[in-house]
Amino acid sequence: MELSKKPLRIRELVAMIFMLVGLKGGDTTPALFADKAQNAMWIVPIISFLFLLGPFLLLMFLLKKYENYNLVELIFHLIGKKAGSLLALLLFISGFIAMFSDMRNVVEELNYLYFPDSPSIVIYVIFLGICLIVAHKGFETIGSLAWALTPVIVVTIISVIAIDLKDVEFARIFPIFGGGVGTVLSEGITKSGAFMEIFLITIAYTAFHQTKYFRSGIYLGGGLSGLLIVTFYLVYSMLFDYNSINNIAFLYQESTEVVALGHFFTNISTLFMVGWMFSNFLRFIIFLYLLSWIFGEIFEIKRFEGLLLPLGFIAMMLSLIPPSFVVNEMLFREESLQFSTPLFFLFPFLLLGASYWKGRKS
Numbered sequence: 001m002e003l004s005k006k007p008l009r010i011r012e013l014v015a016m017i018f019m020l021v022g023l024k025g026g027d028t029t030p031a032l033f034a035d036k037a038q039n040a041m042w043i044v045p046i047i048s049f050l051f052l053l054g055p056f057l058l059l060m061f062l063l064k065k066y067e068n069y070n071l072v073e074l075i076f077h078l079i080g081k082k083a084g085s086l087l088a089l090l091l092f093i094s095g096f097i098a099m100f101s102d103m104r105n106v107v108e109e110l111n112y113l114y115f116p117d118s119p120s121i122v123i124y125v126i127f128l129g130i131c132l133i134v135a136h137k138g139f140e141t142i143g144s145l146a147w148a149l150t151p152v153i154v155v156t157i158i159s160v161i162a163i164d165l166k167d168v169e170f171a172r173i174f175p176i177f178g179g180g181v182g183t184v185l186s187e188g189i190t191k192s193g194a195f196m197e198i199f200l201i202t203i204a205y206t207a208f209h210q211t212k213y214f215r216s217g218i219y220l221g222g223g224l225s226g227l228l229i230v231t232f233y234l235v236y237s238m239l240f241d242y243n244s245i246n247n248i249a250f251l252y253q254e255s256t257e258v259v260a261l262g263h264f265f266t267n268i269s270t271l272f273m274v275g276w277m278f279s280n281f282l283r284f285i286i287f288l289y290l291l292s293w294i295f296g297e298i299f300e301i302k303r304f305e306g307l308l309l310p311l312g313f314i315a316m317m318l319s320l321i322p323p324s325f326v327v328n329e330m331l332f333r334e335e336s337l338q339f340s341t342p343l344f345f346l347f348p349f350l351l352l353g354a355s356y357w358k359g360r361k362s
Helices: 010-020 029-040 044-065 071-079 081-113 120-135 139-164 181-190 197-204 211-239 251-255 269-298 304-319 325-361
Strands: none
Touching: 010 139, 010 197, 010 211, 010 269, 029 044, 029 181, 029 211, 029 251, 029 325, 044 071, 044 181, 044 197, 044 211, 044 325, 071 081, 071 197, 071 269, 071 325, 081 120, 081 197, 081 269, 081 304, 081 325, 120 139, 120 269, 120 304, 139 211, 139 251, 139 269, 181 325, 197 211, 197 269, 211 251, 269 304
């Protein structure tokens, strides 16, 4: 990908990371963590972030050392084209599985909560169509749109949290470790692959006028996203009962249903629908574009935007395979994390070893 005349800035990257990672507080990821950790689910992402911090910093160190390479180019440079293609393809497959399983969850949520009388396939086609139209505009347009819509989404998030705080009970976070210390640690480590997007977005490392803008943006965006996720999960833990929290599929939507604004505004969840939908569209637009970019780099396809339609269509078809939301989220998605977590944890160490060996040979 060639740099545009107006390269992306720090703020656009922060906004995109916020959409990709930070807004996992409003999707079905909390339900995945609460399944076993229960009211201690707010500790799980902290453990996940700490577990992935070392590998992520290693990857950023290598990208800074080999400053002219993006993620796939760095892999090819350090371990060769054949082995590098295999590793990059595994990263792509992990991201692709995450994308289409998340797509199923979002469409199910739209269908169940907002458009119960509409066929799922119609919602799928509209959702994918909007994503493809925007994604074809290019990375700079996506970044600018993410930044432009960030205020709307931030206002929505602050409003939801502020309203929820009126009904929280601090005592509900006890016992602190919910299902047990061992369970919380295990959930945090084995499911840390749920935040793999922070690694995948490094494919855009060279799409900035200066790479220091990318480094500043990813650190700032990652830090703010982590803070938002932990805050959201902590609010959920204090809002819902200890015994019921692991039985709620859509925690964000449920959190807008349990409170009301006075006697006249009792059904306020619809007010937050706009911000929630904007964030989900943007998340999948960015995700689809990044995966198409990675695939294009692996197979040396310069005009990789042509991959958006086939990859989006394949993702839609694969997301229809699980028979229900429960099977998709609690079985398919959870099992896929058992594969992606060790992959994203280990590959930066592999690249570091290859860099060290390459340095010794030279």
